[in-house]
Amino acid sequence: MTARVNELADNTTVLKYALVAPAVFVILLIGLYPFVQLALTSVQNVTMFGADNSFHGAVHYERLLGDERLWSALWNTIWFTAVALPIELVLGYLLALLFLQPLPLRRTLIAIILLPTVISPIVAGATWRLMLDQRFGPVNQLIGWIIGRDVEILWTINPSLVWPAVLVAEVWQWTPFMFLILLAALSNVDREQLEAAEVDGAGAWTVFRKVVLPAIMPVVVIAVLIRGLDLFRVFDVIWTMTQGGPGTRTETISIYAYQMAFREFEISYSAAIAFLVIVLLTIAVLVALRRVEIAR
Amino acid sequence: MSYNKPVRRGLAAGIAAAMALWPAAAGAQSAADIAVEAAKEYSGITLNVLYEAGLQPLDPKNFTGPLWEELTGIKINVIEAPVDQMFTRTMQAHLADSGAYDVLNVIPNQMPDLALAGALEPLDAYVEKFGFSAELDMIAPVYRDNQMRVEGTIYGLPDDGDVLILYYRRDLFEDPENQAEFMDKHGYALAPPTNWEQFSDIGQFITDKYAPEIYGAGMLRQPGNAQYLFQERFRVEGGKFFDEQTMKATINSDVGVAVFQAMLAENDFMPPGVEQWGFIEAFNAFLAGDIAMTISWPPVGRWAAGYGRGTEALNWIPETTVADTIGYALPPGGRPELAVGYSLSVASGSRNKEAAYLFAQWMNSEEISLQRVQLPYALRDPFRTSHFESEEYRSRWPNAGDYLDTLKAGAETGLLDLSLIQTDRYEEGIRQALSRLWGGEDPQTILDDLAAQWDELTERIGVDKQKRAYLDWSNKPNAYPN
Numbered sequence: 001m002t003a004r005v006n007e008l009a010d011n012t013t014v015l016k017y018a019l020v021a022p023a024v025f026v027i028l029l030i031g032l033y034p035f036v037q038l039a040l041t042s043v044q045n046v047t048m049f050g051a052d053n054s055f056h057g058a059v060h061y062e063r064l065l066g067d068e069r070l071w072s073a074l075w076n077t078i079w080f081t082a083v084a085l086p087i088e089l090v091l092g093y094l095l096a097l098l099f100l101q102p103l104p105l106r107r108t109l110i111a112i113i114l115l116p117t118v119i120s121p122i123v124a125g126a127t128w129r130l131m132l133d134q135r136f137g138p139v140n141q142l143i144g145w146i147i148g149r150d151v152e153i154l155w156t157i158n159p160s161l162v163w164p165a166v167l168v169a170e171v172w173q174w175t176p177f178m179f180l181i182l183l184a185a186l187s188n189v190d191r192e193q194l195e196a197a198e199v200d201g202a203g204a205w206t207v208f209r210k211v212v213l214p215a216i217m218p219v220v221v222i223a224v225l226i227r228g229l230d231l232f233r234v235f236d237v238i239w240t241m242t243q244g245g246p247g248t249r250t251e252t253i254s255i256y257a258y259q260m261a262f263r264e265f266e267i268s269y270s271a272a273i274a275f276l277v278i279v280l281l282t283i284a285v286l287v288a289l290r291r292v293e294i295a296r
Numbered sequence: 297m298s299y300n301k302p303v304r305r306g307l308a309a310g311i312a313a314a315m316a317l318w319p320a321a322a323g324a325q326s327a328a329d330i331a332v333e334a335a336k337e338y339s340g341i342t343l344n345v346l347y348e349a350g351l352q353p354l355d356p357k358n359f360t361g362p363l364w365e366e367l368t369g370i371k372i373n374v375i376e377a378p379v380d381q382m383f384t385r386t387m388q389a390h391l392a393d394s395g396a397y398d399v400l401n402v403i404p405n406q407m408p409d410l411a412l413a414g415a416l417e418p419l420d421a422y423v424e425k426f427g428f429s430a431e432l433d434m435i436a437p438v439y440r441d442n443q444m445r446v447e448g449t450i451y452g453l454p455d456d457g458d459v460l461i462l463y464y465r466r467d468l469f470e471d472p473e474n475q476a477e478f479m480d481k482h483g484y485a486l487a488p489p490t491n492w493e494q495f496s497d498i499g500q501f502i503t504d505k506y507a508p509e510i511y512g513a514g515m516l517r518q519p520g521n522a523q524y525l526f527q528e529r530f531r532v533e534g535g536k537f538f539d540e541q542t543m544k545a546t547i548n549s550d551v552g553v554a555v556f557q558a559m560l561a562e563n564d565f566m567p568p569g570v571e572q573w574g575f576i577e578a579f580n581a582f583l584a585g586d587i588a589m590t591i592s593w594p595p596v597g598r599w600a601a602g603y604g605r606g607t608e609a610l611n612w613i614p615e616t617t618v619a620d621t622i623g624y625a626l627p628p629g630g631r632p633e634l635a636v637g638y639s640l641s642v643a644s645g646s647r648n649k650e651a652a653y654l655f656a657q658w659m660n661s662e663e664i665s666l667q668r669v670q671l672p673y674a675l676r677d678p679f680r681t682s683h684f685e686s687e688e689y690r691s692r693w694p695n696a697g698d699y700l701d702t703l704k705a706g707a708e709t710g711l712l713d714l715s716l717i718q719t720d721r722y723e724e725g726i727r728q729a730l731s732r733l734w735g736g737e738d739p740q741t742i743l744d745d746l747a748a749q750w751d752e753l754t755e756r757i758g759v760d761k762q763k764r765a766y767l768d769w770s771n772k773p774n775a776y777p778n
Contacts, residue, residue, distance in 0.1 A: 048387055048413050048718075134569035135577075152568040159735040245519070246735035247728045247742075262384050264721055265391075 035278070041271040048265030060272035069248060070273065073256040080163075080252065081231040084170050088227060089220070091171065092178025096186050099179075114180060116173040125240025128169035132156060132241075156242050162250055169237050174230070178223055185219035186212070221292050225285065232281060253277055327431045331658035332367045334426060338651040339369030345399040345655075346385065348638075349376035351595075352401070354609050354673045360659050370651060379403075379636070380520060383410070383720055386643070390415035393645050398652035400641040402452050404443035405715035407639060408765065411446040412717070417642040419450040422653040428453075431662050436707045438774055439679050443639050447768075452639025453660040457669075457679035459706035460524060460633045463582060463597055464488055464589045467621040468502060468510070477505075488625035492529065495589070495628045496562060502588045503565040512565045514587035517734065518574035519727035522559075524635035525591065526726060528711055530555050531776055532629030537714060538750075540770070543763045545750035547726075548743035556729075556739035563734075571734040585617040591627045593635070594677040594703055601693045604672030624695070624702040626709070631777050634710040638676075678703055711777070715769045717757050725749045 042060055045052040064070055099110060116124060131137050132155035144151045155165040189212055197207045213220075235254040238244065244251035244259075251259075253273070261270035325333075345361075347353040353374045361372035375397065377385045383406050389396040390413065402410060410416050423429055432440065432453065439454035468474060469486055478486035482497050489495040499512030516522050530537075535551035538544065546552075563570050567581065575592060582590045583600050590596070602619035604610045626632055640656040642649050658664055662682055669678050670689055678684050684704040690697045716722055729746045733739060754762045769775055 048391075048409065050413075134572055154569065154571055154734075157571050157731070157734050159732075159737070162735075245728065246731035247737070249732075249735070259724075262388070263724070264718070265387055 038271050038274055038278075041268055042275050044268050046267035046271075048267075051267075056268075060269045061276075063269065064272055064276060069251070070253075070256060072248060073251045073253045076250065077232055077234070077252040077254075080167070080170075080234060081228060084167055084174075084231055085224065085228055087167070087171050088175045088178045089224065091175045092180075093182050095175070095179040096182040099183055100186055110180075110183075114176045117176045117180075119173065121173065121236035122240050124169060124173045125237035128165070128172070128237070129156065129241045132165055157246055159246055159249055162242055162246065166238050166241055166250055169241060170231070170234065173237070174227060178227065181219060181223040182216065185216035189215045218292075221288070225288060228288075229281065229285070232277075232284075325427075326661065326663060327426070327428045328658050328661035328664050330426050330428075331654040331661065335364075335368040335370055335651055335654040335658070338648060338654075341648055341651060342371040342373050343398040343648060343652055343655055344373050344375055344396060345401075346375050346377060346382065346397045346643075347401055348379045348382060348675075350675075351609070351673060352675045355668055355671055355676060358609070358673075359671055360664070360668065364655060364658065370655070372655070386410060386415055387413065389643065390645055395643075395645045395647045397643045398646040398648050399656055400643050401455075401638045402641045404452070404454070404637050404639050405713040405719050407443070407451055407641070408446045408715060409718060409720070410641075411449070411451045415644055416451040417644045417646065417649055417653075419453070419642065419653060422642075422650065422657070423450055426654065426657055428657050428661075431660075434662060434682065435680050436678075436684070436704070438634065438707050438710055438712075439637070442634075442712050442772055442774060443637060452641040453656055454637070454679055455640045455660050455665070455676065456636075456638040457677040457683070457703060457707055458593055458635055458637040459677070459703060459710050460528065460591050460593060460627060460635050461597065461702050461706050462488060462589060462591050462625045462627045463600060464623045464625065465585070465618055465621050466623040468506075468588050469623065474502075474505070477501075488623065489589075489628045490630065492533075492558060492628045496558070496565075499562060499565040499589065506588075507565075508567075510585065511567045511587050513562070513589040514566050514570055514573060514578050514581045515562070515591060516574060516578055517563070517571050517730075519730040519734075521574050522730050523723055523726040524633045524713065526555065526559065526730065527714060528627070528631065528633035528635075529559075529629065531711055532631050536776070537770075538754075538766055540763075540767065543754050543759050543766065545747035545754070547750065548740070548747040552743045553739050556733055556743065560733055560739070580614055583614050583616045583618060591632075593675075594699075595675055597622065597624055597699050597702075598693075601695070601699070603693050603696075607672040609673035620694075622695070624699050626702065626705055629777075630709060632706040632710050634707075634712055634774070636713070637679075679707075710774060712769070712772060712774045715765075717762055717765045718753070721753055722750055725753075 043056055043058070044054065045056050045059075095113065099106060103109065119127075132139050134140060134152055134154055137155075139155070140151050140153050143153065153161065155161050193211050193215075194207065197211050202210065233254050234252055235258065238250050238252060239255060239258075242250045244255045248256075257270050257273045257277070260266045260273060345356055347356060353376055356372055356374045361374065365371050382401065382403065386397070386400055386402070387410070388394075390410075400416070402416070407416070423432065432444070435444075435454050436457065439457060443454040444450055444452055469488070475486045478498070478501055481501065484494075486498065486501075489498055495513070502510060502512035516525060530547070530552055533551050533555055535549055535555070536546050539546050567586065573581075578587075578590045578592055579596050579599075581587045582592075582596065598604065599610065599613055600616050600618055600622045602616050604613075605616070640660055642652045642656065646652050659668065662680065665676075665680060666683060666686060666689075668674055669676050669683050670686075670692070678689070678700060683689065684700045684707075686700075690700055693699075713719075714722065725746050729742045732742045
């Protein structure tokens with residue numbers, strides 16, 4: 001009898017693997033193959049003038065170390081992510097709190113708030129470029145009306161204004177995403193716990209810290225991870241608004257990689273950049289997940 | 297928007313008549329005739345033609361494409377790309393061996409890169425086989441000698457006489473009161489500026505007197521456009537891009553800094569926000585009469601004179617207010633930039649190379665190109681001697697003769713865009729430098745950074761290799777003023 005059970009268990013295990021195998025194979029094919037190809041290309045020498053597929057060692061990685069423009073682009077990316085993400089999170093949370101209340105036209109307002117998220121980022125960038133246009137943009141006109149004289153603010157050219165301009169566009173488009181996720185999470189916080197905390201005399205901050213935050217934390221972590229990864233890869237909105245300028249002031253790692261790959265055709269070097277980004281993001285994601293585990 | 301059938305038939309009949317007369321006059325079959333006859337063999341195929349997005353494709357979509365199909369049975373499929381992506385798209389198609397394009401529009405200073413990368417088909421054998429040499433020789437020398445070959449091999453048929461010339465408002469310049477006041481103030485006559493000091497004097501004078509209704513000038517300032525004005529002016533003022541011995545960048549010389557400082561200072565007498573102006577902004581302002589001077593590509597001179605008014609394709613252009621007062625001159629320094637331009641090439645990955653070449657030869661031929669440069673909506677500018685001298689063209693508007701004479705003079709004295717191995721990377725540096733300049737950074741710092749960036753790039757490409765390419769370019773008569 002025991003042997004029969006073991007045999008069945010063994011067969012079940014085999015069956016499970018057999019069932020999962022095709023999906024794993026497909027994932028490996030579409031995920032691992034490009035990764036391996038990328039790694040291989042980064043140690044070859046493929047440029048616009050030809051493909052030397054022989055092994056060139058770490059020559060492109062050595063170049064990465066001394067490439068000031070790369071590190072500047074990486075710093076811009078980290079800075080942009082570090083600033084935009086908390087703003088989107090806090091604004092999204094505040095909006096979600098607001099919409100937890102029974103408001104008139106609540107559903108319609110939620111739909112309107114979500115509109116920017118369904119727009120392509122390249123369209124969002126183009127829209128904000130027009131909004132901030134020095135001659136025809138409504139933003140300058142509005143400021144002019146408020147202060148009572150014409151203003152000539154060069155939002156996408158002035159080095160001290162260009163980052164705020166890009167940030168506004170990014171936050172405008174993606175805060176609704178945070179809002180939606182957090183609204184769903186907040187809606188599912190246990191009412192009984194909240195009421196119990198109130199009865200026990202807990203203040204708003206204590207209720208948030210001890211009841212709300214633990215309840216919504218898993219969702220917040222996922223939302224932050226998704227947006228964090230998106231922000232780290234940001235390209236479209238900045239490309240449309242500034243093309244990385246003035247100079248390279250708003251150049252992010254994705255824009256730099258694009259320039260190297262598709263304008264300069266330094267294919268192997270851009271593969272090395274991409275590989276570096278993958279490594280950095282993998283470390284960041286692993287650390288984040290590890291912290292979540294610890295928090296649990 | 298497209299030509300209706302009767303109009304197309306009329307055009308076809310006109311071209312057919314012109315083609316019928318041409319061989320009789322020349323005593324031999326024309327290059328256009330030869331191309332049509334040979335192309336009939338490929339009837340039924342479709343050629344993919346890469347064009348700059350925007351107005352450029354109106355020609356193949358409305359004129360040459362339908363006419364070619366009518367004459368040969370070959371369909372033309374126009375694929376558009378923004379000008380700054382044409383190189384990328386061409387290279388991507390080549391690297392992927394996709395055969396996505398048959399006929400290419402190639403910016404001449406990018407031709408060496410594309411040819412060396414193997415993206416372009418050598419055309420010498422086709423030129424000989426289809427008897428195009430004589431008509432190629434009739435292209436204006438500056439385009440023929442500089443925008444056709446790479447290391448002695450033909451890779452493109454020069455097809456666009458791009459040159460940046462000065463447009464000005466004659467009514468303001470010829471006004472007796474303005475002339476007297478200007479003479480009193482500066483001690484010389486108010487006339488189109490022949491150097492950049494005069495340009496500043498005149499620009500400031502008009503702005504002081506007429507702004508905000510009219511400003512002294514409005515120039516191309518978006519880095520993608522402004523880089524050509526910088527390249528021209530830097531050389532006119534005596535600058536050299538590199539040291540010929542060491543190949544070290546000399547863009548950060550005193551000349552470079554002075555030009556940067558002057559360009560920045562001139563913005564003060566131009567309309568607010570000029571830093572964001574590209575072709576369209578400067579063009580609109582000139583047509584509206586908001587600026588007294590601008591330097592731009594040849595279509596500005598035609599459309600500002602009212603040529604093409606009423607054409608459906610040009611209904612986006614504001615009504616010109618300067619049609620009767622526009623004047624044409626060479627820009628300060630008298631050595632205009634032959635900025636951008638186009639040559640017609642055949643993609644090496646094309647599956648229909650001969651048919652692609654025949655379409656290019658036909659479009660580029662004497663009689664067809666003369667029609668093309670006169671299309672009201674055309675962005676192709678006169679590039680053959682016969683275009684400049686065409687009585688038909690010279691009668692298109694009252695001072696069309698002055699316009700064509702100025703373009704011809706520009707073609708004779710014009711300066712070539714910098715052309716090296718991986719030119720776009722060097723030009724990208726200029727574009728970034730200009731965007732930093734408009735952002736308020738110090739000119740010397742910006743140009744020092746640019747020089748360092750160029751030096752690093754040259755090192756990576758190989759100093760000797762790049763030096764050969766540079767010397768090949770710089771030894772051309774139209775690379776530097778002297």
